[in-house]
Amino acid sequence: MQPTTSLPPSDEKQQTVQDMFTAIAHRYDLNNTLLSLGLHHSWKRLAVEMSGASPGDWALDLCTGTGDLAVLLARRIGQSGRVIGLDLNERMLAFGRRKIGKLGIPNVTLIAGNAESLQFCDQTFRVVTVAFGLRNVAHLPIALHEVFRVLKPGGRAVCLEFSHPCREPLRRLYDLYSFTILPRIGKIVSRDQTGVYSYLPASIRAFPDQERFKHLFLEAGFSRVTYRNLTGGIVAIHVGEKPA
Numbered sequence: 001m002q003p004t005t006s007l008p009p010s011d012e013k014q015q016t017v018q019d020m021f022t023a024i025a026h027r028y029d030l031n032n033t034l035l036s037l038g039l040h041h042s043w044k045r046l047a048v049e050m051s052g053a054s055p056g057d058w059a060l061d062l063c064t065g066t067g068d069l070a071v072l073l074a075r076r077i078g079q080s081g082r083v084i085g086l087d088l089n090e091r092m093l094a095f096g097r098r099k100i101g102k103l104g105i106p107n108v109t110l111i112a113g114n115a116e117s118l119q120f121c122d123q124t125f126r127v128v129t130v131a132f133g134l135r136n137v138a139h140l141p142i143a144l145h146e147v148f149r150v151l152k153p154g155g156r157a158v159c160l161e162f163s164h165p166c167r168e169p170l171r172r173l174y175d176l177y178s179f180t181i182l183p184r185i186g187k188i189v190s191r192d193q194t195g196v197y198s199y200l201p202a203s204i205r206a207f208p209d210q211e212r213f214k215h216l217f218l219e220a221g222f223s224r225v226t227y228r229n230l231t232g233g234i235v236a237i238h239v240g241e242k243p244a
Contacts, residue, residue, distance in 0.1 A: 007202055013138045018089055020199060021065075025091040029066055029099075040068075043230055044131055047160040047237050048072040050228070056080040057126040060150065062115045062143075063087055063133020067096030067108065069160075073129065074108045084125075086113040087133075115143045123152045131160040135203045144220035154244040157222065163229070163236035164209040170232045178204065210236050 008016040024031065032040050048069065053059055055078040061070040064085030074083045085108060087093050093110045100108050113119055115130070115137050128147045137143045147157050165171040178201035208216060210227050213236075217225040222240030229236050 007199070007206055013136075014088070017136045017199075021089045022091045025066075025089065025095055028092065028095070029068075039231060039235075043160055043235055043237075044069055044072060046228075046230070047129060047131060047158050048076055050237055050239055051076075051127045051129055051158045052156050053077050053081075053127045058124065059083045059127040059129065060118075060120070060125045061085045062128065062130040062147070063136065064096065064110060065089075065092045065131075065133070067093075067100055067110055069129050069131045070096070070108050070110065071100065071103060071105060073127070074105050077107070079107050081107060083108045084120075085110040086115070086118070088112065088114055116146060118146045118150050120150045122149055124150050126152055126155045127158070128155070129158045129160075132162065134159055134161060135207045140208075141216060141220065144216055144222075148221045148242060151242040153242055155242045157217075157240045157242075159213075159238045161207065161213070161236060161238070162204040163207070163213075163233055166229060166233035170234075174234055175201075175205075210238075213238055 007013070021028070036043075051059070051073070053073055053076045057077045058081060059073045059077060061067075061073060061083060064070050064087045067085050070083050070085035074081075077083065085096065087096075087110070090112060093112060096110050100110065115133070116139055128151055134140060134143060151157060165174050207213070210229065210233070214225050214227055217238060217240040220240075221242070223243050225238065225240040227236050227238040
């Protein structure tokens with residue numbers, strides 16, 4: 001696969017993205033830490049805190065990758081609860097299962113599945129989370145409607161995602177980093193030839209800004225939708241509730 005600096009058409013996106021993440025799965029966690037300067041750990045902890053997950057809850061972590069958020073959720077809800085981590089990419093899941101096994105966390109199960117056609121019954125989960133994954137789905141409104149469907153009334157959806165810096169100087173600096181430095185570091189560390197680290201900044205730029213993404217939550221049926229900017233808006237956490 002040739003390196004890419006643009007987004008694939010929606011009908012090709014799923015397979016293209018999966019090919020990319022299969023290629024970098026072995027260095028995914030390391031690159032996340034390097035490229036975010038370690039900040040992704042605190043961003044994820046805050047997202048789980050904002051989920052309001054409580055002991056005994058059932059939680060779903062979409063686009064779970066190697067399971068970072070699923071692990072944090074499992075620790076919060078305790079052994080009386082259950083976390084399902086779902087992802088399309090089997091190689092990412094394999095690394096996640098290995099991580100969870102080493103940590104000895106019994107209440108997490110990682111399974112394959114598509115965020116746009118969830119295999120769960122209506123009103124199954126108290127909490128649904130997703131970190132840095134909705135950018136990669138082919139049809140964002142469909143995925144949000146699926147999240148709404150599987151949530152219990154009164155349940156909460158939390159999305160941690162790269163967003164749009166609030167101030168112009170930071171935006172210019174961030175673009176320089178994203179489109180110039182990040183692809184070079186990512187390619188070197190992961191030895192990737194698929195162009196995933198050029199795709200990532202392009203997908204961030206194309207993703208709805210904070211207010212537009214909030215509106216998509218509302219269109220999917222959520223109420224009390226809020227968001228919190230982190231690191232000057234480089235990252236945002238959106239939270240929506242399913243009306244009781």
